[in-house]
Amino acid sequence: MAHVKVADELCTVSLPAALLGERWTLLLLRQAFLGTRRFEDFQTSMDISRSVLTERLGTLVEEGILRREAYKDVRTRYEYRLTEKGLDLYPVLMALRKWGDRWMAPEEGPSFGLHHRTCGGDVGVHVSCEGCGAELTARDVRVTPLRDARA
Amino acid sequence: MAHVKVADELCTVSLPAALLGERWTLLLLRQAFLGTRRFEDFQTSMDISRSVLTERLGTLVEEGILRREAYKDVRTRYEYRLTEKGLDLYPVLMALRKWGDRWMAPEEGPSFGLHHRTCGGDVGVHVSCEGCGAELTARDVRVTPLRDARA
DNA sequence: AGCTAGGGTTCGGAATCCGAACCCAAGGGG
């Protein structure tokens, strides 16, 4: 594997990476998956500045990952909820968590547990071959530049 | 699911998220998985400033995700290679790519293909139950705060 | 002796981030 070069603007890893690799965005999504929906709750639970939070929520809405929706509490409030596109980021967060559990876990273990709602089993994340079903690591995968490869 | 609060410093999602959510880090890892190893190659392939690259490579080495190693070319050079801890981030990158393929792919499709080296099959990423094997979405998972939960 | 290449470091200016203060609309209380 000799230093494959790809055009960033067209790479389906770098596009999401640029988005999620912005400060706070991943944390914000973690909160969203934990059920946080309101501006105030995001702000206090993550300890982010209000201006930056406004901005991040804004780009996530623009990107179609969150949806801003009015609803009636005692009066009109807004909530930010994951769209289908947003929910589809679940594997990314789970992969992150698996890695965190293994390599960065504090002594006391993870701060919350995740279990299959119906059978109680642990949640796993696996990279596998759609063809033969084998579990794959980076070494088992061949990378083929499809276009725009120069060196 | 009513807005679970967790201490950030102890959460195994936010710890890695803080690390990977730093600008450039995810892109750098993508390059690493594509086989890039040398300072110059990282710099030109990602178009990152040299000072920031030095810094990022430094923190990744500190974190034990990359290893800086001297080797003999025509003379002594250095390369940055993924450690076991680094290689273990593969599922994160794959999950990112799957999502990118589905939601941000340019017209022409992804810029490179990934296939199982031995059977040629597509690479998949799945969140599933370790107990019953069922494929899981966010909705199928119950979150249980294990400690430090306050509201 | 001078040139080149890899791998950095060191600037000063530009873009981001932050905390704190402010704004505004809609109830609620007195």
Add this chain to the structure above:
DNA sequence: CCCCTTGGGTTCGGATTCCGAACCCTAGCT
């Protein structure tokens, strides 16, 4: 009727971080 509170923001000045460009150092090559 007036003031207070709450959610959801916006605005501001100062502190960080980022960036590009220039510089440095070492070995080999010519």
